[in-house]
Amino acid sequence: MLENKANPTINKSTGLPRKRFYRARAHSNPLSDSHFPIPLSPSHVDHSLRYPQLFPSSDQFDSSKKIQFVDIGCGFGGLKISLSTLFPETPMIGMELMDKVTVKERILGSRVANPGPYQNISVVRTNSMKYIPNYSEKGQLSKMFFLFPDPHFKEKNHRRRVISCHLLDEYAYVLQVGGIIYTITDVEELGEWMKSCLENHPMFEALSEKELDADHVVKLFWVPQPKDKR
């Protein structure tokens, strides 16, 4: 495969970043206060910068169009690309702690390759476990995604799990009443843990089978996400 001389990290045929050139460490320490900027409060989040088509100017802030979906630990953003076509008018954001995973480039690449869609997705590098209230107001979100979170097997590290009884308080705060948390894992113990945290938390209840079947988003989880084009 010929590589573009100017930028060998971009796949010539699709214009999307090639994962092999973005070797990421599997874990990033969520405790270290890396120097990424954090908005002072949800009203300080600049929507026009992230979603230029949906919010043409930062002055005219259309309050009905706030970020509604958040993907925690979005990695390469595969889920959001799929969600974007299902919900084209809904602004959504992915949060990722690792900085080598340059999701932004993939999104920009997608926007260039397919003009029109993908205007409603963006990504921010941040520690969502500490700073979600800085990005979202109370009851602003309608969906939150936690796909394949880090299992943190050792018991002493269980506090670092992204779904925990204490953090669920904050997720309940940013989610609107009736908002939905989606989570999936391939580690059985983690699955049991998350299920138990959610069931024991007074502000969350499980969706019924019928509701699950009717939800289109759930079907997305079973489609292999295009992580890269090697």
Place this chain on the structure above:
Amino acid sequence: MEEYRVEECEHDDNNNKTEEDTQMVESEQNNKDVEVAPALISVHPTQNSVAVAVGSDLRVFNFLEDCAVTLVDESGGASHNDSIRAIKYGANGKLFVSAGDDKLVKVWSTESWRCISTVCSEKKVSAVAVGNDGFHVCFADKFGVVWVVNLPGVDGAEVPLNKKAVPFLAHYCSIITSLEFSPDGRFIISADRDFKIRVTIFPKKSLDGAHEIQSFCLGHMEFVSCLAFICTSDCSQGILVSGGGDSTVRMWDIISGSLLDTCEVGAKAGQLNSDSIEGNCSTVTDICTIPDCTLVAVAIQSLRGIMLLCCDIPSQTLSVAKVKTATLITIKTVINSNKGWFSLHVLETCFITFA
């Protein structure tokens, strides 16, 4: 019995050293070379007594009988083995709590000055609060978890209880610097070093945890160091004021979390200080209010004295009312007040009255 329990608490530190522990221990060791725990002072709501903590030493002075109080603790020796980090009287005046680096939270009856309960914390304690009804004691540890202990039907004559604390809410991996109950007891406010203030609804069944967050008060640009409530007859819900490392005092509406006003006290202190000590060190170290009064006293690191702010409730603004300087050598000042007088604790206790 007492020794066994203390050992149990210390034991987990050595065996379960996680990366977080290492980070915390390292930073504390660095700090230990430079700082000692600040002296603390707390005044009884009806001015009966005052409690002072210096290092691991806790002393209480009884104003009514004009004498020092002997603290009765079943352990016999010193009540705390390491620096005391937080002390507080309950709003109804019946309880007093002390806690700190020895991972013990001690609840005292203010009538008999007996330690009626000793609670073991897994980690060092950074802040305490006592519920207005006198039945709940909350304390925060250095990992950002706030614990609650129930003290039902406590009365000084009972045998000391050693209750277990239950985790209640948490600020993810943040040191909580201040814990306060709202004057009406509906909410518990927790402030941390990551610039956040969280307002949580205090539940009826506290042992199930406090899961419903009312609001976040976001706006400080540095760590939040202290919290206090202004409470007057026409505003019984109370207005929250907070001070921080960004040299500001801010006023908040806790129901919505919105910032009502900001007072740049560091800048104002800088204008008055012709001989500034450490350059730009204007952290707000403590704030304090008087019941039924709209004055707020602010202690600022670089200011030798106290700044008084006046809160105007109708316009919801804060402004500087007066600055009282004092010729004292201070690094950290802690203030507490009641019924119109303030005490300034430096190296020796010194009382300044404001008419």
